[in-house]
Amino acid sequence: RYGLQTRLIGSKIVHFNVTGSTHLVARQLAERGIEEGTVVIAETQTRGKGRLGRKWSARQGGIWMTVVLKPKIDPMHAASITLMAAVSVTKALRELGLEAVIKWPNDVLVNGKKICGILTEMSAETDMVNFIILSAGINVNNEVPLDIATTARAELGHKVDRLKLAQSILEELDEDYATLREQGFTPILWNWRRYSDTLGRPVEVTYQGEAIRGIAQDVDDAGSLLVKLADGSVRKIVSGDCIHLRSL
Numbered sequence: 001r002y003g004l005q006t007r008l009i010g011s012k013i014v015h016f017n018v019t020g021s022t023h024l025v026a027r028q029l030a031e032r033g034i035e036e037g038t039v040v041i042a043e044t045q046t047r048g049k050g051r052l053g054r055k056w057s058a059r060q061g062g063i064w065m066t067v068v069l070k071p072k073i074d075p076m077h078a079a080s081i082t083l084m085a086a087v088s089v090t091k092a093l094r095e096l097g098l099e100a101v102i103k104w105p106n107d108v109l110v111n112g113k114k115i116c117g118i119l120t121e122m123s124a125e126t127d128m129v130n131f132i133i134l135s136a137g138i139n140v141n142n143e144v145p146l147d148i149a150t151t152a153r154a155e156l157g158h159k160v161d162r163l164k165l166a167q168s169i170l171e172e173l174d175e176d177y178a179t180l181r182e183q184g185f186t187p188i189l190w191n192w193r194r195y196s197d198t199l200g201r202p203v204e205v206t207y208q209g210e211a212i213r214g215i216a217q218d219v220d221d222a223g224s225l226l227v228k229l230a231d232g233s234v235r236k237i238v239s240g241d242c243i244h245l246r247s248l
């Protein structure tokens, strides 16, 4: 258990030196009924994926991991798991001294650059979630090939203990997930708002082929973004694969 102080997250840990994608491995395990809290972690991934099959760079030195969750929530509220994970990662990065903030719905940024990407995928019936596969890629001491990305080492100016950071993220996640199960999404949302880099700002969201411009006003109890348009009306943007948000 790698010294983890958790109740549920990390109940089982599957570690790889190299794998194609921890997300895909975890999905296969979940389909075969592996227990909730299982963590799949790899030193490097050869086929890391972002949304819409976009490539995710996952070199040695970063944290590439996936958690299997089985929350008793309405499938319509699945985005709350993505937002929760962003809160957990942000808290752990802040403990290191990084000024991490959240860009709705699935990125954690430091100095305007992406330090962590979160990807969730759900298997559900009409009114019940079977499982959620929650992946987080955190740039720690690894090289990043893009100038839109940064790493903990680059921002702090020194190497970071990757194992300790992974533990801290999983412990925060364990706590936040317990809160979500016991008290629902509302207390998580308070923290999300505190760390949000999106709320209160002018944004442009590309949603179902349409460019929507307005002020990001709030996030609702399903994790959807509420954007106030120039005419005063409010549009609800449901988090999902085809959304692109940029600050104006």
Ligand code: ATP
Residues within 6 Å of the ligand: 049, 050, 051, 052, 054, 055, 056, 057, 058, 106, 107, 114, 115, 116, 117, 118, 119, 137, 139, 144, 146, 148, 149, 150, 243, 244, 245
């Ligand atoms: P958007 O830019 O539309 O908000 P996104 O931030 O949700 O997209 P994802 O699709 O989740 O991005 O992730 C894939 C994208 O992340 C890639 O297209 C690439 O630009 C970027 N990326 C890939 N590897 C890394 C990495 N290690 N760190 C930061 N960003 C990365």
